[in-house]
Amino acid sequence: MSKKIKDNNDDDKKRPTTEEGTDRRNFLKLGVFAAGLTVAGAGLQKAFSTEKDSGEKTKVLTTDGKVVEVDSTQVKGCQSCCTSRAESREGIPNKKWVMVIDLSRCKDLLKCQHACQKYHHLSGMNVWLKVFRMQDAEKTAPYWMPKPCLHCDKPPCVKVCPVSATYKRSDGIVLVDNERCIGCRFCMAACPYATRSFNWGDPELLSETTGECYSPEKGFPQKKGTVEKCDFCPDLLRQGKLPHCVAACPNGVYYFGDLTEDTVTNGDETLRFSQLMKDKSGYRLHEMLGTEPSVYYLPPVNRLFPFKEREKEDANKAK
Amino acid sequence: MEQTKKVVSEAEAIQMLRQYNEDLLPKKFGIIGKSWAAFLLIVFLTGVYCYTNQLRQGLAITGMRDYVFWGIYISNFVFFVAISLVGSLVTAVLYLMNVPWRAPLTRISEVIAVAAIVFAGLIIIVDMGRPDRILNMFIHGRIQSPIVWDVLVVTTYMTLSILLLYFPLLHGIAFCRDNLKGIPKWQKWMYKILSLGWKYKTEQYNVVKKAITILSVMIIPVALCIHTVTSWLFASTYRAGWDSTNFGAYFVSGAFLVGAGGVIAGMYLLRRFYSNYDRYLTDHHFDRMGKLLVLLAVVYGYFSINEYLIPAYKMKGEEAEHLHELFTGYYAPMFWSVQFFGIILPIIVLLFKKGRKPLPMFIMAICVVVGAWFKRYLIVIPTMSMLPVQEIPEDWKHYTPTFQEWSITCGSLAGALLIITFFVRFFPIISVWEIAEERGIDHDTIYKHLNESNEK
Numbered sequence: 001m002s003k004k005i006k007d008n009n010d011d012d013k014k015r016p017t018t019e020e021g022t023d024r025r026n027f028l029k030l031g032v033f034a035a036g037l038t039v040a041g042a043g044l045q046k047a048f049s050t051e052k053d054s055g056e057k058t059k060v061l062t063t064d065g066k067v068v069e070v071d072s073t074q075v076k077g078c079q080s081c082c083t084s085r086a087e088s089r090e091g092i093p094n095k096k097w098v099m100v101i102d103l104s105r106c107k108d109l110l111k112c113q114h115a116c117q118k119y120h121h122l123s124g125m126n127v128w129l130k131v132f133r134m135q136d137a138e139k140t141a142p143y144w145m146p147k148p149c150l151h152c153d154k155p156p157c158v159k160v161c162p163v164s165a166t167y168k169r170s171d172g173i174v175l176v177d178n179e180r181c182i183g184c185r186f187c188m189a190a191c192p193y194a195t196r197s198f199n200w201g202d203p204e205l206l207s208e209t210t211g212e213c214y215s216p217e218k219g220f221p222q223k224k225g226t227v228e229k230c231d232f233c234p235d236l237l238r239q240g241k242l243p244h245c246v247a248a249c250p251n252g253v254y255y256f257g258d259l260t261e262d263t264v265t266n267g268d269e270t271l272r273f274s275q276l277m278k279d280k281s282g283y284r285l286h287e288m289l290g291t292e293p294s295v296y297y298l299p300p301v302n303r304l305f306p307f308k309e310r311e312k313e314d315a316n317k318a319k
Numbered sequence: 320m321e322q323t324k325k326v327v328s329e330a331e332a333i334q335m336l337r338q339y340n341e342d343l344l345p346k347k348f349g350i351i352g353k354s355w356a357a358f359l360l361i362v363f364l365t366g367v368y369c370y371t372n373q374l375r376q377g378l379a380i381t382g383m384r385d386y387v388f389w390g391i392y393i394s395n396f397v398f399f400v401a402i403s404l405v406g407s408l409v410t411a412v413l414y415l416m417n418v419p420w421r422a423p424l425t426r427i428s429e430v431i432a433v434a435a436i437v438f439a440g441l442i443i444i445v446d447m448g449r450p451d452r453i454l455n456m457f458i459h460g461r462i463q464s465p466i467v468w469d470v471l472v473v474t475t476y477m478t479l480s481i482l483l484l485y486f487p488l489l490h491g492i493a494f495c496r497d498n499l500k501g502i503p504k505w506q507k508w509m510y511k512i513l514s515l516g517w518k519y520k521t522e523q524y525n526v527v528k529k530a531i532t533i534l535s536v537m538i539i540p541v542a543l544c545i546h547t548v549t550s551w552l553f554a555s556t557y558r559a560g561w562d563s564t565n566f567g568a569y570f571v572s573g574a575f576l577v578g579a580g581g582v583i584a585g586m587y588l589l590r591r592f593y594s595n596y597d598r599y600l601t602d603h604h605f606d607r608m609g610k611l612l613v614l615l616a617v618v619y620g621y622f623s624i625n626e627y628l629i630p631a632y633k634m635k636g637e638e639a640e641h642l643h644e645l646f647t648g649y650y651a652p653m654f655w656s657v658q659f660f661g662i663i664l665p666i667i668v669l670l671f672k673k674g675r676k677p678l679p680m681f682i683m684a685i686c687v688v689v690g691a692w693f694k695r696y697l698i699v700i701p702t703m704s705m706l707p708v709q710e711i712p713e714d715w716k717h718y719t720p721t722f723q724e725w726s727i728t729c730g731s732l733a734g735a736l737l738i739i740t741f742f743v744r745f746f747p748i749i750s751v752w753e754i755a756e757e758r759g760i761d762h763d764t765i766y767k768h769l770n771e772s773n774e775k
Contacts, residue, residue, distance in 0.1 A: 125384075125385070126385075156556070156557065159463060159464075160463075160464050160465060160466070160555065160556075161461065161464060162456060162460060162461055162464040162466035162467045162470075163452075163455040163456060163458075163459040163460065163461065164459050164461050165455075165459075180452070180455055180459060181448070181449065181452075182447055182448065182449050182450075182452045182453065182455050182456065183378075183447050183448015183449040183452075184446070184447055184448070184466055185388045185389065185448070186464070186465075186466055186552070188385070188388045189388070189389065189552075189553075189556045189558065189561075189703075190555070190556050190557070192556075192557040192558075194385075194386070196385075197385050198378075198385055198388060198448065199377070199448075200377055200378050200379040200381075200383070200384065201376055201377040201378075201379030201380075202376070202377060202379075224377045224448070224449075225377055225378065225447075225448030225449040226448060226449060227448075289557055
């Protein structure tokens, strides 16, 4: 146990950021305390405070995937703590995240995009989740297609990264570490789905994120000269919540879940993933490229809404 | 080979050597030379200034955005890598093939190679979003990434090229050390240190010759590697226009062509501005280089046809869109000018004996080099506008390099030319002992002559 704490300490020294120094120190102190008490679940994600128990209990997720109940006051001191950069390379154990996007339900409301932009504090032109107007051929019907990062199982972006700043985790998520990225943009060239954005200048940091600690699992604060993209919100997944886009969609377009459990949910209904694929003929984008995305699409048949052009687009055309 | 060597009597040889040494020692610049160097320096420094802006404000000062995310920095990098291949072509390939007319051309091509590869390395750092993290390449480098391969081969090639320039130059530096009169102290020191105590001894020549042979054998595969790996930066992606198995050979053949163009341009300018150089860079050399250029242009034309004709025959989805842009669309004027002036016209002109005279050769060489620069632009940029372009600001869809971006790019070109210019100013650009050897003067004679002149 004490060895583990020591390791954490070493890891801490290596990390260059200074803003969260006090948090980190508290975290360490608390970590030692936690070790002394031998709290269940070694290497707890959340740290613990020395304050007296309030009686209220909170569930926290340990790194090995167990849910443990601890006193809520113990969680408090570490609201802004980040999953360490080393830890965010591991992935949440025994999970394999999958997303299903039901094209028959999309009405181009863009609630998903707005939620994504807001919670990732994205400013300027960088958009992680795009909704494209698709029309496969001249005589076929147009439809709306939301496109997050597809978190490929054979990710071309990870293959070409010279410094392993973008990497694939055990739970299927592809992340970018913007404290390691050298800004060569080769991943943007390699990605056949054009999901990646680049911070060309100083990102307009919004007031609420200044001074916040960085974790590849959050994706912000953004940094100049580095690449960023949709991350499947692993910070929320650790808390047992759904990604922002999934939760924000009023039409239940997005299903999200764990492939090992074969279940996906859009918040309203929870379905068997394999059954859903079978019933609705799920497919993936550009299957012939061999990238094996983690995002599946359901074809736009029996649509909930008639297709309507986007007004902004019309305005652009008029220009 | 032995039979073609003229046997020269000793007196004749010493006469010839005296002539060479007089002709080929580096000379002070006249007004043209000075204003040329000043012009290059201004362009270079403007580029450096703009780069400091880029360091402060990020790549936002360029015209690149999320869709066209590689711009003229990258196409310029490809151009530099391409032109640097000529070092290995003239110095190594022609050397190993015992081509008799190569001797006066080796140093010109090698200095072009060194200048270009140095600036290829610099311009790729300019393109990085986070140049401050360059050490990550070594701390966290992944051998699976073609960028790491490129770093490895470019640094190897740079090292070999510098050695291949330096070893045959030792004689020349020593000769400057001993014979240049009325030069500033620092220059004397520079010659003294750089000549590594060269004494014109036969053993020294033998060591140098051995080193040149080993380096020539080593540099050919490395040269093929640098440009093949550079082409793989593109060919290893899925994008229409880059996703091609032809890319390695296509890039290498284009590189030899532009390099030969660069050497011809250099030959002409040296001959034009140094009165006695036409004794060494003769019409015969131009004639031979002209024939070589035709051969290289034909080979490059062959790979270009491979590159465009087969996708154009199939007209597959995105490929078709890309080819339409090039053949008849936005990029058509540039595309066809580059093909015509960069490949077709030089072949036609240089097939005629009159076309292989210095002036028309020079004009064709400039066409080839400028065409090659724009050819790289056409290889890099149009491919990136082939993706779904919705929901992005209008100006992101088209790429127009900004003034500062041009300025940095021109600064890098000026920097490479500055290296060459300063080299010509301070070092003999034509290798005396190699020419002497080519014309049948043996080492003992050279040695004797030089020691005599030193004693005086």
